[in-house]
Amino acid sequence: MSGATLDRDAARDEARRTAQRQRLRAAWNLSRGWRYFANVNNQVVGLWYIITAFAFFLFAGVLALIMRAQLAVPENDLVSAATYNQLFTLHGTVMMFLFAVPIFEAVAILILPQMLAARDLPFPRLSAFGYWCFLIGGCFVSGSIFFGAAPDGGWFMYPPLTTDTRLSGIGTDIWLLGLSFIEIASIAAAVELIVGVLKCRPPGMRINLMPLYGWYVLIVGGMILFAFPPLIAGDILFELERLANWPFFDAARGGDPVLWQHLFWIFGHPEVYIIFLPSIALLAMIVPTFARRPILGYGWIVLAAVGTGFLSFGLWAHHMFTIGMPAISQGFFSAASEAVAIPTGVQIFVFVATLLAGRAVYGTPMLFATGALAIFVFGGLTGVMVALAPFDWQAHDSYFVVAHLHYTLIGGMFFPLMAGIYYFHPFVCGTMLSPRLGRWAFWLMFAGFNIAFLPMHITGLRGMPRRVFTYPENLGWETLNLVSTAGAFTMAAGVLVLLWDVLRPGKPKAPRNPWNAGTLEWVAGDPTEPWGIRSVPPVSSRYPLWQQEGLLAGIDAGAYYLPDAREGRRETLVSDPLDATPRQVLRVPGDSFRPMVAAVLVGGCFILGTFHFWIAALLSGLAGVGAILAWLWTGTAVIPEKPEKDAGMGLTLPLYASGAASVGWWAMFITMTGDGTAFISLVFGYFYYWTIHPVFPPAHAGGPGLLWPLLAVAAGLAGWGAMLAARAANATGRVAGARAALALAMLFSLAGAAAFLLGPWRTGLDPTHHAYDAIVWVLVIWAAVHNAVGVLMQGYCLAGSFAGKMTPTHDIDLRNVTLYGHFAALTALTTGAVVALFPLAS
């Protein structure tokens, strides 16, 4: 071949690549100007999420500084007792709900797709919706303090103080409704991230090659599904007691305040691990990079993540050692609390071993990582102490516990996160943070933290209780408190140094892969390129950039999968969960204001409801449902213009998949698992009452009887059967039959909902009279609402069938709604069995 031909070929190749790059850039281009807030791409939403969560962190930090200033000297009158109550309640609430959990979601949304060489997560608009919910709910809860209306009952809101509307004002409602709204965002993020890890990995990235961060995200996503719903169930009971006087937690009318403690801590303890594991996951990425070797004990980390995820659910009652549980119950929780130290310790040994086996180089991220390990080990050791019930009886509600929890959370979550900020800053912003300022920030934070919290162990052992707004002289607490206050301000200075470093202009531009890391997120060179990755590489190792030669050049040359956006659409690969064999080219939706509008309207329902503007709240909620339906109708399950396309490297993949092959089916399954957990929590409440009452159901209760609940179950099951028939008919092309079955399913579901409500109604159960009546009402309402939502979904499918959105070959919606139907039928069946049959058995 002549030189001229070679030149021509090279020029043609270059022209092709340039055209590909232009098309990709056009498809993934970020919206600008006034449409900036319509962006849904993970790079933008992740950044908003991080900035917002960090702003809440600074806000809650300022609250802490005001508290420390108040406690600096005895008999201080900087703030009143009432203000102080709001300060500590909001500090705990904001740090946990508006910083620690959302920052996990934020970081994961930002870096997970890059780590998996995915162009985006499977449901970008859901991420955006979650973000807007978080922003609105967060501002609502935080802003309340400026009106003196912040919640003031402690971050765990124990009744009966907080169920008594004379003792606790609107702040409690703001807490309950505001946080319930934010929990929607958390569950949305969990759905998004689990499906992301399982279904959006690059070809060849089998489960044994997945970055450890992915493992942690998977486990934590699962934990959110089992931890948050009990709190949502508890919030429902709580708000019904406050608004409608249903006595779930009122001992005088058959309720029990301890039930709330159970529901809160079944959420509250796993929550600690929900924020700890993703932060440790950052260390699992940072440590190998700085040790210059693959992690030692990958399988052991998986053991630790899975093991911690499970065991963390057996610890909740160790927050309740002083409520008077039988010693044997305390023993079970004490045992599990000690057992969880095993997997937690394994992770730390893996990190230390990796550093010892490698040739460690030190940088600012490593400084924070080692500081994190030191602080966390200390907090873990005091954790083993307070896990012993007899010791806990002495230390309970004292500053010893304050010290312990801050050592675990700041060592286990905050310092690893700081390490992550230094590590990932070049990846997000394209510039390097200063090593000199980094050392300053670290030592100020590390020293300040220890000066503030180490003395608190002694303050606590000397008897200082938590949550007191001031204290008298001569109890031996003055010096210790003054030192703690000095430490808190020192730590705050460290945070300010970091903030200055992040905000200051003129930082040096980061080279590509500045830490010489081995995982795929570092392929991204220029963060202003919107496409995420130029082409999706086949992966055959755990550290592709270290172990697969020439990979980077191939990615940049567009030599791998999806190098082009020929139809101008945003596309990413979907693969199977175990072996990451590519299965589908998924078209993800583009930028839109619809998620924001839906979040504003749904948020309006919660916020207006807090102030008892019922009609406005109802209208806002209905408009929100309408907005969500409009969003789904216009942007999901879109029928592609051709059945399949060339995905690159000679592979042709379908553009449409339904049933278990589709990401939407997985999302429905995961959402309904969370929904089922909330339902089980309500059922738990029913049986909890059974264990505390000698006669249950109580003698006065004549309902709900057998007739109506059994009719309701029968109708619910008939509706479910009609759904199955509709699915089968549609799949075999009998469209008219499918439509008729759908209409029938709607009728049956509606009848089931009505029959559920008629049970307690016709038998005269008064929900304000006794906790039994109230819990039966809640269970039937739950089942009825699930029927009603089912009707909405069936109607949506019916409309889709008439509009040509749903056909025998394109039936995503119908299959997902049938999956919902399985769960709704199970809910109806269980409700009927509990409220109608169980009273016969007892």
Add this chain to the structure above:
Amino acid sequence: MVYGRDDATLWTLLTPPTVWALHFLFAYVAAAMACGETPFALGPVRVAIGVATAFALGLIALAWRQAYRHWGRGADRPPHDAPTDEDRQRFLGFATLLLCGLSAVAVVFSALPAVFLSDCR
């Protein structure tokens, strides 16, 4: 089913800790119910927890045997990081083995209160 499988999956991985969770729940609920009814006698509950513990350890042992087979009976050492069906299987088997160990220890931990405490005080 999660037992008697030729291939390791995420479900076989999650089996041993699930056994721990069910054992834990059983012990807690049984004790709570017994203490709600008759505040001082735990005899039958302790026996029940003993039986449940033996059963749970048996299930974990079965999971262990299966995981050991998936691991290739130790024919190959970790890290199991090759891009092959075999290494994926061995990795899942190995991680499941580790989880069997942790779950067995946690089950024994959960049973200990029933060994030492004879009443509900």
